[in-house]
Amino acid sequence: MTLAPAHVAGVGMVRFGKYPADVTLEHLAVGAARRALGDAGAPRTAVDGLYVGHVFGGPVAGQRIAARLGIDGLPVSNHENYCASGATALREAWVALAAGLHDVVLVVGVEKMTDRVAGGVRPDPGDLDAAVGYVMAAGHAMSARRYMADHGATREQVAAVAVKNHAHSVHNPYAQYQRPITLEQVLGARPIAEPLGLLDCSPISDGAAAVLLAGPAGLRRLGIDDPVPRVLGVGLVSGSVQSGTGDLNAEEVSRRAGAEAWKLSGVGPEDLDLVEMHDCFTIAEIVRLEGLGLLPHGGGAALTAEGHTTLGGRLPVNPSGGLLSRGHPVGATGAAQVCELTWQLRGVAGGRQVDGARTGLAYCKGGTVNGTDGGSVTTVVMAR
Amino acid sequence: MTLAPAHVAGVGMVRFGKYPADVTLEHLAVGAARRALGDAGAPRTAVDGLYVGHVFGGPVAGQRIAARLGIDGLPVSNHENYCASGATALREAWVALAAGLHDVVLVVGVEKMTDRVAGGVRPDPGDLDAAVGYVMAAGHAMSARRYMADHGATREQVAAVAVKNHAHSVHNPYAQYQRPITLEQVLGARPIAEPLGLLDCSPISDGAAAVLLAGPAGLRRLGIDDPVPRVLGVGLVSGSVQSGTGDLNAEEVSRRAGAEAWKLSGVGPEDLDLVEMHDCFTIAEIVRLEGLGLLPHGGGAALTAEGHTTLGGRLPVNPSGGLLSRGHPVGATGAAQVCELTWQLRGVAGGRQVDGARTGLAYCKGGTVNGTDGGSVTTVVMAR
Numbered sequence: 202m203t204l205a206p207a208h209v210a211g212v213g214m215v216r217f218g219k220y221p222a223d224v225t226l227e228h229l230a231v232g233a234a235r236r237a238l239g240d241a242g243a244p245r246t247a248v249d250g251l252y253v254g255h256v257f258g259g260p261v262a263g264q265r266i267a268a269r270l271g272i273d274g275l276p277v278s279n280h281e282n283y284c285a286s287g288a289t290a291l292r293e294a295w296v297a298l299a300a301g302l303h304d305v306v307l308v309v310g311v312e313k314m315t316d317r318v319a320g321g322v323r324p325d326p327g328d329l330d331a332a333v334g335y336v337m338a339a340g341h342a343m344s345a346r347r348y349m350a351d352h353g354a355t356r357e358q359v360a361a362v363a364v365k366n367h368a369h370s371v372h373n374p375y376a377q378y379q380r381p382i383t384l385e386q387v388l389g390a391r392p393i394a395e396p397l398g399l400l401d402c403s404p405i406s407d408g409a410a411a412v413l414l415a416g417p418a419g420l421r422r423l424g425i426d427d428p429v430p431r432v433l434g435v436g437l438v439s440g441s442v443q444s445g446t447g448d449l450n451a452e453e454v455s456r457r458a459g460a461e462a463w464k465l466s467g468v469g470p471e472d473l474d475l476v477e478m479h480d481c482f483t484i485a486e487i488v489r490l491e492g493l494g495l496l497p498h499g500g501g502a503a504l505t506a507e508g509h510t511t512l513g514g515r516l517p518v519n520p521s522g523g524l525l526s527r528g529h530p531v532g533a534t535g536a537a538q539v540c541e542l543t544w545q546l547r548g549v550a551g552g553r554q555v556d557g558a559r560t561g562l563a564y565c566k567g568g569t570v571n572g573t574d575g576g577s578v579t580t581v582v583m584a585r
Numbered sequence: 586m587t588l589a590p591a592h593v594a595g596v597g598m599v600r601f602g603k604y605p606a607d608v609t610l611e612h613l614a615v616g617a618a619r620r621a622l623g624d625a626g627a628p629r630t631a632v633d634g635l636y637v638g639h640v641f642g643g644p645v646a647g648q649r650i651a652a653r654l655g656i657d658g659l660p661v662s663n664h665e666n667y668c669a670s671g672a673t674a675l676r677e678a679w680v681a682l683a684a685g686l687h688d689v690v691l692v693v694g695v696e697k698m699t700d701r702v703a704g705g706v707r708p709d710p711g712d713l714d715a716a717v718g719y720v721m722a723a724g725h726a727m728s729a730r731r732y733m734a735d736h737g738a739t740r741e742q743v744a745a746v747a748v749k750n751h752a753h754s755v756h757n758p759y760a761q762y763q764r765p766i767t768l769e770q771v772l773g774a775r776p777i778a779e780p781l782g783l784l785d786c787s788p789i790s791d792g793a794a795a796v797l798l799a800g801p802a803g804l805r806r807l808g809i810d811d812p813v814p815r816v817l818g819v820g821l822v823s824g825s826v827q828s829g830t831g832d833l834n835a836e837e838v839s840r841r842a843g844a845e846a847w848k849l850s851g852v853g854p855e856d857l858d859l860v861e862m863h864d865c866f867t868i869a870e871i872v873r874l875e876g877l878g879l880l881p882h883g884g885g886a887a888l889t890a891e892g893h894t895t896l897g898g899r900l901p902v903n904p905s906g907g908l909l910s911r912g913h914p915v916g917a918t919g920a921a922q923v924c925e926l927t928w929q930l931r932g933v934a935g936g937r938q939v940d941g942a943r944t945g946l947a948y949c950k951g952g953t954v955n956g957t958d959g960g961s962v963t964t965v966v967m968a969r
Contacts, residue, residue: 260667278664278666283645296677300680300681302588568648
């Protein structure tokens with residue numbers, strides 16, 4: 202079952218990175234929102250509703266953003282699904298357009314992490330996994346070790362994800378890191394949870410990204426009569442990773458997320474020209490692409506090292522630089538992925554353009570539930 | 586413009602109050618959710634999606650609830666609009682049904698406040714109003730003083746709200762307080778922000794409420810073929826209270842919330858048989874009813890003291906006891922209001938039943954923005 206697509210009238214970002222304390226969450230969000238409105242040539246009065254994704258912004262962050270953006274009075278809602286928060290806000294916005302509740306909606310994903318979680322995201326006091334040391338990095342380190350042992354993959358193949366994504370974001374002016382790194386740098390970086398080192402991990406980041414979505418009447422209101430990229434569907438599944446097969450890296454939640462994405466969008470995996478993938482850790486990019494069925498189970502690391510997912514390869518993944526190199530202000534990431542897909546589908550991504558991109562997928566994963574790296578997975582399928 | 590109504594297939598609550606530390610947010614939420622499913626005669630497998638409203642539950646609280654409820658795998662989203670969080674979750678669920686995305690959805694509002702905000706809700710560090718002492722109680726105290734001065738209302742008339750709502754919840758088994766209080770007790774209570782005393786203020790509470798909503802296909806799936814109460818529309822407006830007229834108590838945000846509610850539901854203020862009103866403070870009930878146009882501006886306090894809004898009066902308000910007496914676990918309140926409206930529209934509210942209730946309104950207000958008691962207002966219009 203598919204709903205009506207949402208048209209992307211405009212997108213905007215502020216560069217991801219580390220901002221000083223006097224640059225607030227509201228500054229970042231309003232900066233991105235103004236760019237999205239400007240990109241669409243839309244006055245702020247054209248907006249019917251504001252959907253904000255964030256994790257650490259505190260209560261009614263969206264209302265504070267609306268007040269400072271000068272769109273006080275609208276319906277404003279705040280959406281939290283950990284690292285999938287921005288994409289979850291986008292999902293609710295897409296549904297509101299499809300229902301006919303609104304014609305033009307603004308989605309903002311934002312996070313000011315350096316103020317709130319300076320030393321890293323702290324686990325919840327009630328998180329028993331974290332209490333025994335099974336924090337996010339440890340979980341992905343286990344995944345990497347298991348992957349290498351089960352499939353004969355090498356440390357170098359896993360590290361190739363970081364090299365690739367940093368190479369891509371050399372061409373992304375909104376990326377936190379815009380310099381290439383070498384395989385030797387990844388292998389020689391400070392260990393975090395072996396075999397993973399610092400450059401296998403996405404950084405702490407501040408940033409914001411905004412997407413202006415419109416239905417058919419909304420496009421007319423905005424005076425947009427040329428074709429614009431469309432969000433065909435936004436999937437959301439939750440649950441634990443484990444497939445019940447005993448294989449830590451056969452991600453059931455990714456398999457289901459893929460199935461839901463194809464169902465909601467009418468697009469199949471074979472139609473994709475590029476993917477923005479939640480590479481919070483190098484190994485995660487590989488395992489999730491395999492879970493979606495976009496790479497063969499156990500074969501993703503070797504294919505990555507061979508350039509299959511590099512710009513110019515068969516299926517470019519994370520031309521933006523991904524979380525590893527564009528940065529990962531958690532609530533902003535889902536919206537930033539949609540900005541990137543939009544630029545790619547418009548053909549204006551410059552040095553990181555995927556030639557002839559017509560269809561793309563963005564994948565986010567948020568949270569950890571029940572002793573597994575589960576939580577929620579969002580999938581956004583877009584087409585030009 | 587109206588969307589398709591959502592049918593209330595089942596509702597459930599746990600009693601609001603103060604629970605010990607080993608009764609977790611998940612326990613409360615699952616307790617309410619199981620009762621809503623049981624009320625509908627629905628297996629948990631009938632649910633297509635979970636919408637959770639909470640403020641203090643921490644990241645991915647909804648996913649933790651889903652896992653413990655045994656509905657892991659579904660789309661789960663977390664919605665935050667401060668004290669309007671539960672109603673905001675309900676709004677997104679209603680929109681998802683109207684869009685045809687889902688057929689049966691579960692809405693849970695929940696808060697475990699005693700663990701997180703034992704001494705009261707602390708303002709955000711960046712809240713400049715709070716820094717100069719303009720906290721929530723102070724704002725409402727100013728509102729009460731201004732109201733009394735402008736309209737010749739008495740302290741006793743304002744206090745009558747608390748007496749009425751406590752009298753109502755004597756008959757509500759889910760209320761935090763189930764004993765009547767006297768006018769003398771309200772007037773003699775410990776001062777909080779004069780003229781308001783302790784009994785003019787809603788308490789710190791733990792609790793959860795759940796609502797199972799269905800579209801037409803969902804009702805068939807659940808085997809429900811008799812008429813059930815319907816959610817006709819859920820409005821959401823944000824913004825500052827101030828009307829620009831210089832009258833602190835002429836609530837622009839409430840006026841707009843009312844206008845949106847009538848537009849979305851096709852119901853007018855004259856059609857209402859009862860109201861569940863966000864009486865976080867006694868004076869707030871009066872001012873908000875006036876803002877909606879349900880009581881004359883400046884005349885609400887006298888009418889309240891005369892019994893206009895008491896059970897048996899012209900327009901019963903807060904038969905449940907409201908926030909003052911049912912309690913106010915902030916994320917749960919919007920869902921609890923819908924539980925109450927449902928029981929009233931079914932005619933099963935026992936000693937607090939509003940005779941012949943056919944149409945009801947629930948109003949929530951969340952947050953403070955821009956130096957005014959603004960934030961977001963939700964309105965839910967229901968009919969049997």
